[in-house]
Amino acid sequence: MNDTEGRARLRERWLEASRQVTAAVLSGENFPATLHLIAEEARSVSGANVGAIARPSEDDEAGEGGEIGEITVSTLVFEVIASPDPEHDQLANTTVPVEGTATGSAFSSGRPVVVRQYGGYVAEQQGGSIPETVKDLDAAVAVPLIVGAKKLGVLVVAKFGEQEPFTEDDVEMVREFAVQAAVTMEFARAESDRRRLAVFEDRERIARDLHDLVIQRLFTIGLGLRELDRPELGGFVADVDATIREIRNSIFSLQETADGGGFRSELLRTARESSAALGFEPRVGFDGPLEAAITGQLRADVLATVRESLANVARHAGATAVSVEAVVDPGGRRLTLTVTDDGVGVGVGTPGKPLRRSGLANLSRRAHRWSGTCTLDSGPDGGTRLTWTAQAR
Numbered sequence: 008m009n010d011t012e013g014r015a016r017l018r019e020r021w022l023e024a025s026r027q028v029t030a031a032v033l034s035g036e037n038f039p040a041t042l043h044l045i046a047e048e049a050r051s052v053s054g055a056n057v058g059a060i061a062r063p064s065e066d067d068e069a070g071e072g073g074e075i076g077e078i079t080v081s082t083l084v085f086e087v088i089a090s091p092d093p094e095h096d097q098l099a100n101t102t103v104p105v106e107g108t109a110t111g112s113a114f115s116s117g118r119p120v121v122v123r124q125y126g127g128y129v130a131e132q133q134g135g136s137i138p139e140t141v142k143d144l145d146a147a148v149a150v151p152l153i154v155g156a157k158k159l160g161v162l163v164v165a166k167f168g169e170q171e172p173f174t175e176d177d178v179e180m181v182r183e184f185a186v187q188a189a190v191t192m193e194f195a196r197a198e199s200d201r202r203r204l205a206v207f208e209d210r211e212r213i214a215r216d217l218h219d220l221v222i223q224r225l226f227t228i229g230l231g232l233r234e235l236d237r238p239e240l241g242g243f244v245a246d247v248d249a250t251i252r253e254i255r256n257s258i259f260s261l262q263e264t265a266d267g268g269g270f271r272s273e274l275l276r277t278a279r280e281s282s283a284a285l286g287f288e289p290r291v292g293f294d295g296p297l298e299a300a301i302t303g304q305l306r307a308d309v310l311a312t313v314r315e316s317l318a319n320v321a322r323h324a325g326a327t328a329v330s331v332e333a334v335v336d337p338g339g340r341r342l343t344l345t346v347t348d349d350g351v352g353v354g355v356g357t358p359g360k361p362l363r364r365s366g367l368a369n370l371s372r373r374a375h376r377w378s379g380t381c382t383l384d385s386g387p388d389g390g391t392r393l394t395w396t397a398q399a400r
Contacts, residue, residue, distance in 0.1 A: 024048035046089035055164035058089040062160035094138040113149035146172035152189040284321035295335030300399035324350025349390040
């Protein structure tokens with residue numbers, strides 16, 4: 008096979024790699040999987056040992072470096088590492104500065120950067136805390152991923168020292184692949200945003216139906232039961248009222264967006280963060296003018312109390328369910344926070360006994376700061392119930 012045939016064959020392999028990436032996205036592959044596929048195809052076709060994609064850090068601060076629109080980027084994060092060596096996975100989430108690195112230079116200049124002794128530079132920049140095999144990487148190519156004027160990141164491929172370095176043809180083919188890959192990345196991200204929006208729209212529709220149909224019907228039923236004025240129906244009226252509150256809480260959960268900044272949103276997020284430790288998601292309920300009453304340092308103390316209470320349940324209760332209820336009286340003056348689980352219980356002899364357990368002393372101190380109380384009782388059906396109160400005003 009002569010050189011011309013070899014280049015034609017290699018170009019066909021790069022085109023096939025681009026088709027594979029595009030086909031994966033069109034078939035519904037998510038954005039992280041798309042990134043990994045791009046890095047793996049580039050590694051495989053280029054004959055490299057490692058393929059990687061670095062993208063701007065989400066927490067990037069203004070400083071020297073490349074720019075995205077009017078946002079200055081100073082740090083890149085290696086979000087994807089593609090390598091047959093599992094040790095190289097340790098490099099995932101490694102950060103590198105834009106200034107003074109090959110990856111950063113490719114990002115800021117918008118042009119491919121070719122280096123030798125790449126592993127030595129990586130070891131120096133990362134302080135030596137990398138797998139030994141990475142230090143043996145030699146030839147590397149860093150190519151920007153750009154769509155129009157938008158810089159999405161950098162594709163890097165690197166070889167060990169005993170292999171042939173990259174030729175000019177290799178670099179050009181990696182660059183051409185990166186051009187197509189960047190378009191695919193942008194499409195994958197747009198498709199991901201579209202799906203997320205569809206989910207939000209479905210949640211909004213469900214919330215609207217619950218409010219307009221279910222709650223209104225329950226409210227009508229509750230009014231009808233009250234008008235009958237029969238004492239034996241009092242329990243049913245209370246159940247209807249409780250159901251309406253539950254549905255309203257569910258409506259708020261459905262309508263909550265990622266950027267919600269109110270107390271209810273923060274309470275829901277705090278409870279959900281404990282799901283991994285608990286093994287299930289806590290049920291959260293609230294009632295009363297919480298947003299107006301729970302502000303500033305009180306809000307911080309309430310969220311810290313919820314976080315610590317759920318951590319205690321996860322560590323000690325052996326529970327399969329837990330509920331968090333935050334209620335503010337209609338006047339907005341008093342908050343009552345209740346955390347109830349179905350675990351092993353605390354063996355407290357007297358209901359309403361003041362909290363004295365050293366492991367929960369922080370909760371009690373926070374309550375006293377707000378002229379409140381903190382008690383630990385057995386729950387109505389076993390388990391444990393923690394009641395934390397505070398004067399909101």
